[in-house]
Amino acid sequence: MTAPTPSNPVRVLLVDDSEMVRAGLRTLLGTDNSIKVIGEATNVATGVDSAHRLKPDVVLLDIRLPDGSGLDACRQILKQTVDSRVLILTSVIDDTIVDEAIRAGAHGYLLKEIDGRGLVNAIRDVAAGKSILDPAITARVMQLVKAAGTGRDAFGSLSPQEKRVLALIAEGCTNKEVGMKMGLSEKTVKNYLSTVFEKLHVSRRAEAAVIYAQGQKR
Numbered sequence: 001m002t003a004p005t006p007s008n009p010v011r012v013l014l015v016d017d018s019e020m021v022r023a024g025l026r027t028l029l030g031t032d033n034s035i036k037v038i039g040e041a042t043n044v045a046t047g048v049d050s051a052h053r054l055k056p057d058v059v060l061l062d063i064r065l066p067d068g069s070g071l072d073a074c075r076q077i078l079k080q081t082v083d084s085r086v087l088i089l090t091s092v093i094d095d096t097i098v099d100e101a102i103r104a105g106a107h108g109y110l111l112k113e114i115d116g117r118g119l120v121n122a123i124r125d126v127a128a129g130k131s132i133l134d135p136a137i138t139a140r141v142m143q144l145v146k147a148a149g150t151g152r153d154a155f156g157s158l159s160p161q162e163k164r165v166l167a168l169i170a171e172g173c174t175n176k177e178v179g180m181k182m183g184l185s186e187k188t189v190k191n192y193l194s195t196v197f198e199k200l201h202v203s204r205r206a207e208a209a210v211i212y213a214q215g216q217k218r
Contacts, residue, residue, distance in 0.1 A: 008023070009036040010127040013056035014085045015047035015073065016089075017066050025060065028116045030133045035123055044068040044076075051077040056084055061106075063090040063097060071097070074104040076151075098137055102204045108132035109206075119162070129174055131206045153209050154200045163212075165192045182183040 012035055014022050022040050029035045039054045041047040043065045051059055063070040072084045087108040088101050097198055103108050108126045110119065111134045122132045161193065168178045175189045182189070202208050 009034050010036045010123055011036055011057045011198045012123060013037075013039045013041065013050055013054055013059045013084075014045075014071070015041045015043075015050075015059060015065070016062040017042045017064075018062075021062075028119065029123075031116075032120050035120060038214060041095060042066070044070070044073040047073045048076045048080065051081045055081055058123050059084055060089050061086055062125070063088060063092050063101070071100050071104045071106075074101070074106050078105045085126050085129075087123060089114075089130065093136060095144075101142055102206050105204075107206075109150075110134045131173070131209055132208060133210070135178045157199050158196060162192055162196050165189060166196050167174050169193065169205055170212040 012029065014025055014037060016022050026037055028041075029037055038056055039050045041050045044067050047059070047061065047065070047070075059074075061070045061073060061077075065073065070088065070090070071204070074088070077084060077086060082108050085107040086105065087110065088106050089112060091112045093111060098109060108122060108131060110122055110132065111113045114122070114134065125132055157162075164182065165178055168181060173181065175193065176186050178184070179186045184192075196208060197203060198210050199210055202211070
């Protein structure tokens with residue numbers, strides 16, 4: 001989406017079963033006029049229905065919900081509301097769940113300990129097309145990546161052009177935006193990205209972005 005402004009705010013749907021958490025988020029986000037809470041839901045069923053009906057820019061979603069997993073809600077929301085983006089906000093930090101969240105298509109994973117300004121910035125970034133991981137989560141993603149038999153060594157196998165594509169993806173660019181910056185067709189970018197994912201043994205942009213960040217530290 002275009003840069004959020006008071007006249008064009010990021011439209012956010014809150015999905016959390018805790019009334020106190022929702023009230024706190026409403027109050028916090030209400031202090032920033034570039035973000036607007038357009039709805040709330042307390043479980044998977046109402047979350048999916050509200051997302052389909054309201055079509056928010058960002059769904060702020062907890063993992064633990066009374067009628068199922070927020071990850072199930074994530075999959076259903078992204079299937080039914082393709083233009084919405086999902087940002088997990090939870091107190092759960094578990095390797096398996098982090099992996100499942102990435103595979104479910106979540107665009108970000110934050111812990112509830114995050115400060116208010118950090119959350120506001122994360123919502124804006126996710127709405128703009130970037131993938132966001134809490135610093136504590138990044139370490140776990142790297143462990144998952146290494147367990148899959150890849151990492152910085154795999155990063156070194158990429159060609160200069162593939163690294164440039166990956167760098168732009170890590171910045172949050174869409175395939176179309178990468179193509180415009182590099183003078184390539186969207187189909188060519190997609191083919192490059194497919195090769196990059198294959199070389200890195202990953203299937204998600206967030207995983208690839210973490211490997212890129214680690215590769216830059218070499």
